[in-house]
Amino acid sequence: MFPGFSNSSIAKTTSYKVVLPFYLYAAFSFIAATILLFVSSNSFLSHFFEPKVLAVTHAVALGWGTMIILGASHQLVPVLIEGELYSNKLAYTSFVLSAIGIPLLIYGFYVFDMGSPAKWGGRFVVLSILAYLINVAISIKKSKKENIHAVFVFTAVIWLFITVSLGLALVYNFTYTFIPHDSVHYLPLHAHIGIIGWFLLLVIGVGSRLIPMFLISKYKNTKILWAIYILINVALLSFILIFYFLPITLSFIPNILLLASIVLFIFYCFAAYKQRIRKQVDEQVKLSLLSTLLMAIPIILLFIIIAVFVKKDAINYHETIAYGFVIFFGWITAIILGMTFKTMPFIVWNKNYHKRSSMGKTPNPKDLFSNIVFKWMAVAYLLGFAIFLIGLLIPNSLLLKPGAALLLIAAVLYNWNVFKMLYHKPKKND
């Protein structure tokens, strides 16, 4: 006999009832965000502190990016920590609070009313993230093993809690001034803690496990992942230090650290790709790998913004908005578009076919959505992203509407496939 573990070492999957509402909400938010982008595209040629820009940014960052990551991570936390999710009730609580809070917050920004809607929206979002933080913390504490991926996730959730708490403080600061400067002053701090501390750490922490898994690659390199973890956190902490105590022109230092971490992650993905067992790589993984390369664009733009600031002692708003656009509609959206169609089919497959082997061959998870629609979605997305970005950088308002329209088409096609999976029913002979 072989020596070994018992079945208890298998990751316990979280119920689809917990996870799918997050996916559905995120899909609607993607449509809402692209509609807002389309109707208010000209606002993107003004200052980044513009009500409609703030509304679109929060629709993408919270409604789209954070909601789907929360959903996916409730599913993936057991896989990452080799244990179980502590509480489904806390997960539902987190969903309901965010589902109510996010539209209130977006409405508050859109009409620029920092009174009740924005404040209640912010409160609900903070409580939602607190519920998520407690759930992840107890799940990790109860799990038998610790690993680098769980450390990434837990740290990212702490940064997310700091981000949303600071965001709520900035909303309050409009009506009850209690911090030294106005809220606009703290916007770069709020944005970068969210982008680097939450999105970057989480995407790398989860991606470093999922990408080799989906490539069927045996590549492992914990040392590189620890180096990336340290680089990102030191970059963020040094940015906070510079923001408060040193000239902001020194921001190139954390930027270099971030660039180094991204180069290391690209190397990690490439090594996993080279050692893959499955020769053919599917479109979803290709789009996710492309998003890894897209991470480098905002870093380059940030170097340009800092260089312009040093030279002219002024911020170029077009480049700053382009920087945010590349992060939210480029890197984050690309990885979500790819990974949705790697993770959601498994959730739906597990729901429908978990115990059906006795009924013969079942469809594969990749058969649960239309690959043709996925390809058209990817084309519309990449074209829309490129056209809108060029429109921001030239700048030219004539390019923004068609760019936004293509992104809206991508969002509609994305929803089409999400609903196709959601309403999938096994055929009688499956």
Place this chain on the structure above:
Amino acid sequence: MINVKTNNELKCNIALADLYNVDDPEIGLNVVDLGLIYELNFDEETNMLTCTMTLTTEFCPMGESITDNVRQSLQQTCGDYNINVNLIFEPPWSMEMISEEGRTFLGR
């Protein structure tokens, strides 16, 4: 070539024939050609069939589903035994464990 250890060739072949229908859903290849089944041990004294198997990765989110499906398949073909699925990760699964048919399927 399929390399599954067993102490009863005849019953092992019957069991394997149905296990060819159990796929790793991500790869789309069955668990036998993928080399996930290490051993089928038929203990006549305790009336226990122990299937020793592995997964392509220790953190496979489909692990529960795959092992459940293996158990169901064995219950169908060897229902007169009590079924025990013993999941191990030592020795780890590797490319060399995939059959010729499996390698062709994966484009290798």
